[in-house]
Amino acid sequence: MRSEVVLRVVGKLLIPFMLLFALYVQFHGDFGPGGGFQAGVITAAALIFYGLIFGLPAARRVAPDWLVESLVALGVAIYLGVGFAGLALGGNFLDYFVLDPNPVEGQHRGIFWVEVGVLVTVTGVMLKIFYMFAGRSRSGGPDQ
Amino acid sequence: MMAALTIAMVMQRNLFSVVVLSGVYSFLMATVLVALDAVDVAMTEASVGAGISTVLLLGALYLCGGEEAKPLRRPFVPFAVAIVIVAALVYGTFGLPAFSDPQAPFHTHVVPRYLNDGPKETGVPNVVTAVLASYRGFDTLGEVVVVFTAGIGVIALLRTPRRRRGKEKRE
Numbered sequence: 021m022r023s024e025v026v027l028r029v030v031g032k033l034l035i036p037f038m039l040l041f042a043l044y045v046q047f048h049g050d051f052g053p054g055g056g057f058q059a060g061v062i063t064a065a066a067l068i069f070y071g072l073i074f075g076l077p078a079a080r081r082v083a084p085d086w087l088v089e090s091l092v093a094l095g096v097a098i099y100l101g102v103g104f105a106g107l108a109l110g111g112n113f114l115d116y117f118v119l120d121p122n123p124v125e126g127q128h129r130g131i132f133w134v135e136v137g138v139l140v141t142v143t144g145v146m147l148k149i150f151y152m153f154a155g156r157s158r159s160g161g162p163d164q
Numbered sequence: 165m166m167a168a169l170t171i172a173m174v175m176q177r178n179l180f181s182v183v184v185l186s187g188v189y190s191f192l193m194a195t196v197l198v199a200l201d202a203v204d205v206a207m208t209e210a211s212v213g214a215g216i217s218t219v220l221l222l223g224a225l226y227l228c229g230g231e232e233a234k235p236l237r238r239p240f241v242p243f244a245v246a247i248v249i250v251a252a253l254v255y256g257t258f259g260l261p262a263f264s265d266p267q268a269p270f271h272t273h274v275v276p277r278y279l280n281d282g283p284k285e286t287g288v289p290n291v292v293t294a295v296l297a298s299y300r301g302f303d304t305l306g307e308v309v310v311v312f313t314a315g316i317g318v319i320a321l322l323r324t325p326r327r328r329r330g331k332e333k334r335e
Contacts, residue, residue: 045207049293053203061211068219092315099308103301114301131297134304141308145315146216152322153223 024073031073038066046139056135060142067143068150076154088147095141102133166192178231183221190214204292 046059071079106115116130117123166189173185190213197206261268278295296304 049290051289053207053290053292055204055293055296058204058207058211061208061216065211065215068216072219089319092312092319096308096312099305103305114305116298116301127298130301131293134297134301135293138304138308141312141315145311145318148315149220149318150216150223152318153220153227156227156322 027073031069035066035070038062038069042066046135049135056138057142059135060139061146063139063143064146064150067147071150071154076151080151083147085151088144088151091140091144092148093144095137095139095144098137098140099134102130102137106130166196179225179229180222183218183225186221187214187218190217 042059042062045054045062046056049055049059067079067083070082102116103114105119107113109119111117114130114134116127119129120126169185169189169192173182173189176182176185190209193213194206194210197203197209278291278299
């Protein structure tokens with residue numbers, strides 16, 4: 021598909037907006053529909069789109085395997101970190117009220133970081149699964 | 165329209181068109197969810213169901229070929245089981261409260277608290293986000309761990325170890 025001029029041009033035009041929309045969905049999730057999961061999927065979709073148009077090696081250069089794999093674990097770690105932060109500051113596990121002197125601010129902060137954790141894990145897993153499927157050749161071995 | 169689409173999907177022998185039809189089905193489902201005012205879920209359905217899973221299924225299709233194999237014998241027993249389960253589910257829906265009944269149990273239990281106190285307590289206008297991330301934070305943590313486990317499972321199943329790959333190159 022690398023020779024399709026229309027796809028390449030449209031892809032180059034669209035992908036920045038897809039990533040921007042993902043960030044909007046992520047950080048506007050408090051006010052409108054959206055949140056970490058949807059934003060993660062949209063981010064992964066933008067990168068998968070890039071991989072489909074420009075080929076898997078190009079996508080692997082943008083988001084290398086080690087990065088994607090550590091994203092998978094990092095998101096869960098962020099989420100758990102929020103939980104333990106609440107514990108360390110004298111509240112319950114995943115207690116956001118203690119994260120800030122003002123409880124409402126604390127809730128904001130907790131929800132923000134939790135959503136970041138969800139975003140990171142979902143992006144990593146979706147990309148990893150895509151790499152895994154797209155990176156195999158028909159004979160079953162790795163395609164490189 | 166969704167029922168017709170489902171029947172078309174079942175009748176279709178070419179797996180490529182099944183994948184495309186299931187993408188269409190996901191988009192229709194997303195519109196249904198928008199009509200039900202569940203915008204967050206609709207967004208997820210449109211992006212995951214119609215977007216990512218279509219791409220993944222196409223990738224899997226590339227690996228295993230596009231024609232469905234003919235069944236060895238007529239699948240009467242699974243068909244009967246499916247019919248029984250559908251009948252049981254339809255029977256179950258008679259016990260549900262009427263659609264958008266304000267007195268339904270799930271509308272009188274914790275929903276008033278979330279709707280009335282949620283914005284005050286969390287400062288987040290979107291109740292879905294407040295419930296997901298704050299009141300049900302532990303459940304969401306579980307969901308993230310599920311996604312994490314799925315990723316780890318795929319990595320464990322499909323990744324060929326680096327060492328063996330190096331050996332194959334040398335041979």
